Amino acid sequence: MELHVGSYVTRSSHDNDIIFKVEEIRGNICLLRSFKMRLMADAPLDDLKVLKNFNAEASLRKLLEESYSYLKRVQRNNLLQQSRTHNSQQEIVCREKPGRVLHLDGVDDYLSVSMQNYKNLNIEAKGFYMDEASQPEKVKKYLLKYRPDILVITGHDGIVDKHNFYNSNFFIESVKNARDIEPDLDNLVIFAGACQSNFSKLIESGANFASSPKKRMIHFLDPILIAEKIAYTSIKEVINIKDIINNTITGKEGIGGVETRGKMRLIHP
Numbered sequence: 532m533e534l535h536v537g538s539y540v541t542r543s544s545h546d547n548d549i550i551f552k553v554e555e556i557r558g559n560i561c562l563l564r565s566f567k568m569r570l571m572a573d574a575p576l577d578d579l580k581v582l583k584n585f586n587a588e589a590s591l592r593k594l595l596e597e598s599y600s601y602l603k604r605v606q607r608n609n610l611l612q613q614s615r616t617h618n619s620q621q622e623i624v625c626r627e628k629p630g631r632v633l634h635l636d637g638v639d640d641y642l643s644v645s646m647q648n649y650k651n652l653n654i655e656a657k658g659f660y661m662d663e664a665s666q667p668e669k670v671k672k673y674l675l676k677y678r679p680d681i682l683v684i685t686g687h688d689g690i691v692d693k694h695n696f697y698n699s700n701f702f703i704e705s706v707k708n709a710r711d712i713e714p715d716l717d718n719l720v721i722f723a724g725a726c727q728s729n730f731s732k733l734i735e736s737g738a739n740f741a742s743s744p745k746k747r748m749i750h751f752l753d754p755i756l757i758a759e760k761i762a763y764t765s766i767k768e769v770i771n772i773k774d775i776i777n778n779t780i781t782g783k784e785g786i787g788g789v790e791t792r793g794k795m796r797l798i799h800p
Contacts, residue, residue: 535553541580542578549565551564552564561579591643598751598752602756627798630680631679633677633681635669635685637687649758667705682719683723683757684721688742696727703736706736706738707737709721730744753786757775760774
């Protein structure tokens with residue numbers, strides 16, 4: 532089998548349903564990161580089918596095109612809803628200043644697509660690739676340097692066994708460290724987690740929104756959809772939790788959260 536770190540594979544035991552990239556090979560076991568979901572998993576070598584002709588670059592371009600099209604539709608719907616809440620003509624003609632985002636991602640490909648989507652959505656964002664284990668140590672430095680309104684902490688995750696996760700503890704520690712800098716849930720809005728993450732512990736640690744209440748896989752776009760809704764909702768409004776969760780691809784089984792104010796300000800004239 533022509534398999535090595537960086538190979539793209541599927542799992543025969545799961546009907547080859549999800550494409551993974553081989554992250555690490557440990558003897559007979561491969562550590563895998565999903566290409567389209569934020570899922571981490573492992574599998575024995577003899578369970579893997581190598582995708583010899585998989586074009587990752589072309590697939591990423593298609594992913595970007597699809598994600599941008601989806602995000603623009605979501606944003607148009609959100610802005611239409613928000614325009615109905617303005618009470619005066621003066622507010623309607625004001626310029627909008629959406630919230631600023633700091634995005635820490637354990638997946639460099641996803642980060643690249645995410646940053647392009649923020650740009651296309653006119654959201655000011657700083658993004659940095661770092662493996663999940665490095666995020667707790669580095670999050671304070673980046674928060675102090677960039678002072679964002681919204682912090683996204685994500686990457687890949689998954690359930691190892693009944694009580695253990697691949698990367699949830701790193702996300703939890705990152706949230707705790709961020710709350711050392713800014714404890715107020717409205718001053719700094721935090722999304723944290725990936726596929727099957729430990730939702731309850733992430734919320735207890737201080738995240739406003741997190742995955743995954745029902746231990747479901749989430750789409751790689753879900754953190755951006757949460758950030759977009761927060762960034763473009765007025766600071767005068769508390770975001771309806773059902774609305775923001777329904778704004779995601781995965782929905783309530785993959786994303787949950789607490790009541791939170793938006794981060795958009797109006798500038799006049």
